[in-house]
Amino acid sequence: MKDAPGAKTQELLAVKDLSVSFDTEKGSVRALFGVSFSMLPGETLGLVGESGCGKTITALSILRLLASPPAKLDGGRIFFKGNDLLTLPEKLMRDVRGREISMVFQEPMTSMNPVLTVGEQVAEVFTAHNVCGKKEAAERAVEWLRKAQMPDPERRAKEYPHQLSGGMRQRAMIAMALSLSPLLLIADEPTTALDVTIQAQIMELLREMREQERMAVLLITHDLGVVHDFADRTAIMYLGRIVEIAPTRELFADPIHPYTQGLLASLPSSSRADKKLPSIPGMVPDLANVPPGCPFSPRCRYRQAALERFLSGGTSTDELRVCDREPPPLFEFSPGHFVACRHQRLVRGKN
Numbered sequence: 273m274k275d276a277p278g279a280k281t282q283e284l285l286a287v288k289d290l291s292v293s294f295d296t297e298k299g300s301v302r303a304l305f306g307v308s309f310s311m312l313p314g315e316t317l318g319l320v321g322e323s324g325c326g327k328t329i330t331a332l333s334i335l336r337l338l339a340s341p342p343a344k345l346d347g348g349r350i351f352f353k354g355n356d357l358l359t360l361p362e363k364l365m366r367d368v369r370g371r372e373i374s375m376v377f378q379e380p381m382t383s384m385n386p387v388l389t390v391g392e393q394v395a396e397v398f399t400a401h402n403v404c405g406k407k408e409a410a411e412r413a414v415e416w417l418r419k420a421q422m423p424d425p426e427r428r429a430k431e432y433p434h435q436l437s438g439g440m441r442q443r444a445m446i447a448m449a450l451s452l453s454p455l456l457l458i459a460d461e462p463t464t465a466l467d468v469t470i471q472a473q474i475m476e477l478l479r480e481m482r483e484q485e486r487m488a489v490l491l492i493t494h495d496l497g498v499v500h501d502f503a504d505r506t507a508i509m510y511l512g513r514i515v516e517i518a519p520t521r522e523l524f525a526d527p528i529h530p531y532t533q534g535l536l537a538s539l540p541s542s543s544r545a546d547k548k549l550p551s552i553p554g555m556v557p558d559l560a561n562v563p564p565g566c567p568f569s570p571r572c573r574y575r576q577a578a579l580e581r582f583l584s585g586g587t588s589t590d591e592l593r594v595c596d597r598e599p600p601p602l603f604e605f606s607p608g609h610f611v612a613c614r615h616q617r618l619v620r621g622k623n
Contacts, residue, residue, distance in 0.1 A: 283351075284488050285334070285456060286310040290348035292333055295341050298560045302346070303329050305512045305567075305599065313455065316482065316489040318503030318520065320496060320535075322556065326512040327492045328378065331458045334490075335375060336365055352456070371401055374449035375458040379465070381441060384433040390417070390444045391429025397451045412451065420447040421477055439470040446477065453485050460492045475502060496539060500524055505608075508532045511556060511567040514602065518609035528611040528620075530572045566614070569595040574615045594618065 292304040304326050311317050319327050332338045334350055336357060350357045352373065357365065377383040385393055394413035398404050404412065410429075417425035420443040433441055442462060449457055459478060463471035475498060482489055491503055499506050500520060507517040508531065516529040527533045534552040554571035557563060569575045575595045594614045602610040603617050611617075 282312065283310045284313045284315075284353065285490075286349075286351040287330070287334065288349045288351070290330065290333060290350065291346035292329055292338070293344050293346050295344065296560075300344070301559050302562070303512050303559060304333070305562075306348070307509075307512070307514055308602070309507050309514060309517060311456070311488050311490065314486055314488055315505070316491060316503045318499035318506040319490060319492045319509060320494065320499055320506060321509035322494060324556070324559075325509040327509055328460055330509075331375065331460055331490065331492055334458065335369055335373060367401070370397055370449075370454070371452045372454050373456045373458065374452070374454040375460065376442070376445050376449045376462050378461040381433060381438075383445065384441065386433055389430055389432055390436065394429070394444065394448050394451060397448055401452060403452070413447075416447040416451045417444065419481070420444070420450075421473075422447065438466050439474065442466065442470075442474055443477070446474075446481065450481055450485060450487075454487060456488045456490065457482075458490045458492070461494070462491075463493075463495070463498070471498075478502075496535060508535070511562060512559065513567060513599065513612065515568065515612045516610065517602070518606075522606070522609055526609075528605055528609070528616050529568075529613050530574055530616075531568050563596075565596040565598065566600055566612075572615075574613075 287310070288308050290304055290307040291302065293300050293302045307326070307330055309317065319330065321327055329338065333345075334357065345358065348358075352368065357368065360368070384390075388396075391410060391413045394416055395406070395409035398409035398412055399406060403409070414425050414429050417429055422428050422440060422443045428436065428440065428444075433444075436444065446462075462478065463474050466474065478489070479502065491499065493499060503520045505518065506520045506523050507514050508523075508529065509515070510531050516523065516527070516532045523532065524536065527536050531552070534550070537550050538552070540549060552571055557567065557570065563569055566572070566575075572595065597614075600612045600614045600617075602612050604610050605616075605620065
């Protein structure tokens with residue numbers, strides 16, 4: 273594929289055909305299979321999928337934070353402001369991290385240094401990038417904790433991570449991530465392990481900070497409700513691939529890929545409060561044994577329907593085998609709406 277889906281001339285980030293594998297006891301196991309997407313300045317993209325589908329690996333690849341070995345880049349390029357991050361010298365890459373691209377990690381308790389106070393860790397962002405001296409950095413740290421709506425920021429700055437609640441630690445992580453006003457924030461499951469009320473507060477804080485700082489946000493989550501309310505566009509991942517990407521409203525109104533359809537069908541709603549929620553049959557395949565064709569085909573209702581028609585003599589082998597060939601590329605079904613499904617392409621008459 274020549275361009276990442278959604279790519280435009282003034283794109284801020286463009287991930288193109290990114291493939292990553294890991295050395296394991298079973299041998300080399302591919303974790304990402306040609307992932308491609310792009311983002312514009314100020315845009316919010318939701319990256320959605322089940323645990324283990326490759327969302328966090330994609331984020332860590334952008335920041336070049338995967339340990340090598342065991343991780344290995346098998347192919348692809350990552351452009352940020354037109355520069356390929358994968359070929360950037362490490363010294364320049366360190367300047368990009370934190371200053372231009374920041375990340376809020378999934379578990380703030382394990383991401384923060386337990387032997388440094390919260391204020392010291394926020395202040396370190398300024399001193400590490402030679403923005404100012406220690407005294408001014410300490411003052412800026414308190415100010416950014418206040419911006420992140422940390423209760424009593426002067427006091428909390430002197431405390432250690434274990435003395436803070438989960439919501440407070442996440443606010444501290446947000447303060448650290450935004451303190452240098454990055455162009456792109458990667459938020460990896462920013463509300464994991466928080467109760468519903470705190471989740472709402474953290475997402476509202478991110479919304480406010482996004483508007484104030486005019487930054488782009490790559491929101492990694494498995495929560496479709498959060499994406500629906502927060503993201504401009506949404507990309508659905510399955511087994512190391514993006515299987516659908518579209519404007520968020522369009523994706524929720526007209527999901528095309530059978531996996532996306534299954535995810536949305538499983539959302540609870542008041543109209544079916546007394547009914548059992550449908551589930552996607554089968555299990556996610558082992559990455560060490562990925563099907564040769566479409567990775568979703570063993571669980572796909574369209575593939576099953578084609579098999580039943582074939583067994584009853586109602587279809588040819590072409591329709592049956594379309595899912596068993598090489599993995600489908602992302603076809604554009606409407607402007608900006610890309611789907612990796614050959615069956616839907618045949619049904620909807622796309623060339």
